Amino acid sequence: MTTTDLSGTVSAAASRRLPAPQEAAQFQLGEVTLVAGEGIRAWDSEGREYLDCVSGTFNLLLGHNHPEVMAAVREQTERLVFASSSFQTEPTNRVMQELAAISPPNLTRVNLRSSSGSTANEGAIKMAQLHTGRRDVIVPFRAHLGQSIATASLNGTTKMRAPFPYRYPGGLHVPGPYCFRCFYRQTPDTCGMLCVERIEDFIRYASSGSVACVVIEPISGAGGNIVPPAGYLPELRRFCDEHEIVLVFDEIQTGLGRTGRMFAADHFGVQPHMMTLAKGLTGSGLPMAAILTEERMADWDRGLHGFTYGSHTLAAAAALATLEIVQRPGFLENVRASGDTLLGRLRDLQTDHPVIGDVRGVGLMLGVELVEPDGGAAVGRAGAYQRALQDRGVLTRVSEHGAGSTIELRPPLVLTPAEAHLIADRFAEALDAVE
Numbered sequence: 001m002t003t004t005d006l007s008g009t010v011s012a013a014a015s016r017r018l019p020a021p022q023e024a025a026q027f028q029l030g031e032v033t034l035v036a037g038e039g040i041r042a043w044d045s046e047g048r049e050y051l052d053c054v055s056g057t058f059n060l061l062l063g064h065n066h067p068e069v070m071a072a073v074r075e076q077t078e079r080l081v082f083a084s085s086s087f088q089t090e091p092t093n094r095v096m097q098e099l100a101a102i103s104p105p106n107l108t109r110v111n112l113r114s115s116s117g118s119t120a121n122e123g124a125i126k127m128a129q130l131h132t133g134r135r136d137v138i139v140p141f142r143a144h145l146g147q148s149i150a151t152a153s154l155n156g157t158t159k160m161r162a163p164f165p166y167r168y169p170g171g172l173h174v175p176g177p178y179c180f181r182c183f184y185r186q187t188p189d190t191c192g193m194l195c196v197e198r199i200e201d202f203i204r205y206a207s208s209g210s211v212a213c214v215v216i217e218p219i220s221g222a223g224g225n226i227v228p229p230a231g232y233l234p235e236l237r238r239f240c241d242e243h244e245i246v247l248v249f250d251e252i253q254t255g256l257g258r259t260g261r262m263f264a265a266d267h268f269g270v271q272p273h274m275m276t277l278a279k280g281l282t283g284s285g286l287p288m289a290a291i292l293t294e295e296r297m298a299d300w301d302r303g304l305h306g307f308t309y310g311s312h313t314l315a316a317a318a319a320l321a322t323l324e325i326v327q328r329p330g331f332l333e334n335v336r337a338s339g340d341t342l343l344g345r346l347r348d349l350q351t352d353h354p355v356i357g358d359v360r361g362v363g364l365m366l367g368v369e370l371v372e373p374d375g376g377a378a379v380g381r382a383g384a385y386q387r388a389l390q391d392r393g394v395l396t397r398v399s400e401h402g403a404g405s406t407i408e409l410r411p412p413l414v415l416t417p418a419e420a421h422l423i424a425d426r427f428a429e430a431l432d433a434v435e
Contacts, residue, residue: 032044032045032390033045034050036064037052037060037063037064037065038063038064038065039063039064039066039412039414040052040053040063040064040411040412040414040415040419041064042064042395048393049393050390050393050394050395051393051394051395051411051419051422051423051426052064052395052411052412053394053395053396053409053410053411053423054395054396054397054408054409054410054411055280055410055411055412056285057279058221058253058279058280058410059278059279059280059282059285060280060283060284060285060412061256061257061258061279061280061281061283061284061322061326061412061413062283062284062322062325062326062412062413062414063284063412063413063414064284064412065284066283066284066321066322066325066414068321068325069282069283069284069318069321069322069325070284071321072317072318072320072321073286073314073317073318075317076091076313076314076317077314080313081313081314082312082313082314083313085112085113085302085306085310085311089313089316091313091316091317091319091320092112092311092313092316094316094320095110095112095288095290095311095316095319095320095323096110096112098320098323099277099290099292099323100292102262102323102327103263103275103292104263104265104266104271104272104275105271106271106273106294107271107272107274107275107292107293107294108293108294108295108298109292109293109294109295109297109298110290110291110292110293111123111127111290111291111292111293111300111305112288112289112290112310112311112316113302113305113306113307113310113311114278114289114290114291114305114307114310115287115288115289115307115309115310115312115315116146116278116287116289117146117250117252117276117278117279117289118145118146118147118148118151119146119148119289119305119307119310120252120276120277120278120289120290120291121145121146121151121215121248121250121252121276122146122148122150122151122305123276123291123305124213124215124248124274124276124291124293125137125150125154125212125213125215125248126304126305127246127274127291127293127297127300127305128212128213128246128248128274128297129212129213130300130304131212131246131296131297132212132213132244132245132246134210134211134212135170135208135210135211135212136170136171136172136207136208136210136211136212137154137170137171137172137211137212137213137214137215138172138173138174138199138202138203138207138211138213138214138215138245139154139155139156139171139172139173139174139214139215139216140156140173140174140175140176140177140216140220140223141156141157141173141174141175141176141178141183141223142156142157142176142178142220142222142223142224142226142400143155143156143176143215143216143217143220143223143250144156144157144160144217144220144221144222144223145215145250147160149164149167149168150168152164152167153167153168153169153171154168154171154215156173156176156223157223157400157401157403159400159401159403160401170208172202172203172206172207172211174195174198174199174202175195175198176195176216176220176223176226176228177195177226177228177229177232178220178224178226179229180226180357180358180360180369181377182195183195184198188229188230193231193232193235195232196232196235196236196239199239200239203243211243211245212245212246213245213246213247213248213274214236214240214245214246214247214248215248215250216236216247216248216249216250217249217250217251217252217253217254218233218249218251218254218264218265218267218268218270219253219254219259219264219361219362219365221252221253221254221365221408222399222400222401222408223399223400223404224367224369224399224400224404224405224406225360225361225365225366225367225399225406225408226360226367227360227361227362228268233268233270234268234269234270236270237270237271237272240273246273246274246297247272247273247274248272248273248274248275248276249263249264249265249270249272249274249275249276250276251263251264251265251275251276251277252276252277252278252279252289253279253365253410254365255275255277255280255281256277256280256281256322256323256326257280257326257331257332257335257363257413258280258335258363258364258365258410258413259335259362259363259365260332260335260336260339260362260363260364261332261363262326262327262332263275264362267362267363273293273294273297274291274292274293274294274297275291275292276289276290276291276292277289277290277291277292278290280322281315281319281322282315282318282319282322283318283319283321283322283325284318284322286312286314286315286318286319287309287312287315288311288312288315288316288318288319289310326413331413334413334414334416335363335364335413335415336363337417338364338411338415338416338417338419338420339361339362339363339364339365339366339420341417341420341421341424342364342366342409342411342415342420342423342424343359343361343366345420345421345424345427346359346366346368346424346427347359349424349427349428349431353431353435354371354373355370355371355378355381355385355431355435356368356369356370356371356431357369357370357371357375357378358371361409364409364410364411364412364413364415365410366408366409366410367399367406367407367408367409368406368407368409368427369405369406370382370385370405370406370407371405377404377405378405379403379404379405381405381434382398382399382404382405382406382407383398383402384434385407385430385431385434386398386407388430388431388433388434389407389426389427389430391430391433392426392429392430392433393426394423394426394427394430396408396409409423411423
């Protein structure tokens, strides 16, 4: 591990007292200061090592400071750091070509003019509205679309909407495919896919009557790592086709190998009409997002959706290296093997720890839902388990932005089965410590 002194030189003009970071920050800071990272590991200012099981903010797809990605970025800095999207560059052109080549075959067009998942999702909604001439956006309960005013308004949790006096109109929230706590109190073998069938009622009685699109994470990320039952997404695609509604897969967390397949769309065997990507697209933390669409939605005025740092040249260089790595023989097989190892170990812990109500996930997108003795969601206890894990050097998150009951694990895709066992061992220690 190497560290860098970030203090800089203190000039006479800067010799005045600077406020402490907690005093200067407009937001609450975490207690730990990270100073270095390599692969799945990160180190704090005290030299303590952590296993990063949230991949930064689910965006370090290849872990911290992947050497090939960093080399690609350094090489690009010697050529061209940034170019306006009015111009073509070799890296951005190649990213579009690569994404069009590996995406579901119906998605032939790529828009790189966003730099975050929020703006990519917002752009997809704008495209769907323009294409259909309709307004409303259907979003499942617990879904997270982003942090802009529009996407925060459309998020599937009240917490993200409540603080703001005005919000973007037209959000239609419907129960998602959360089988562990089914809204309709059914089981997958008896429900008849009510969570799709009843959308008809929501459109008829709760919408404006003008629905442009459904935006859904194939596996709910911040909402609790909720994996839909077999048949749900194909049935949702059929429903959208029948009603001429655009189906958008938000693959910002699930895309580019996270599920052990290139996209969750591949895992579930469903082709959406649009797909959004961000977070892991550049592998090691540089911002870039993409909207993939069908040919019929290619008639789009570029001026209607574009951001200064969209299709950033350095980010494109990182994305190219990342796309090459995740397509290498054996890469996705390792994701599946490591994910199966960790999932199996976590399910073994469920036997001896009643606080674990459900363990679910695909590939390296896993969640452990905690329950109270009466089976209710252990919202108050989840934070204690997260802190116990951090005390044992494992970084995780709690669902619904800390207000849920599921411990989220999204380690970098370079995780090995041996490291998966190490994470599970520490998870067991944390469970024992809290209980």
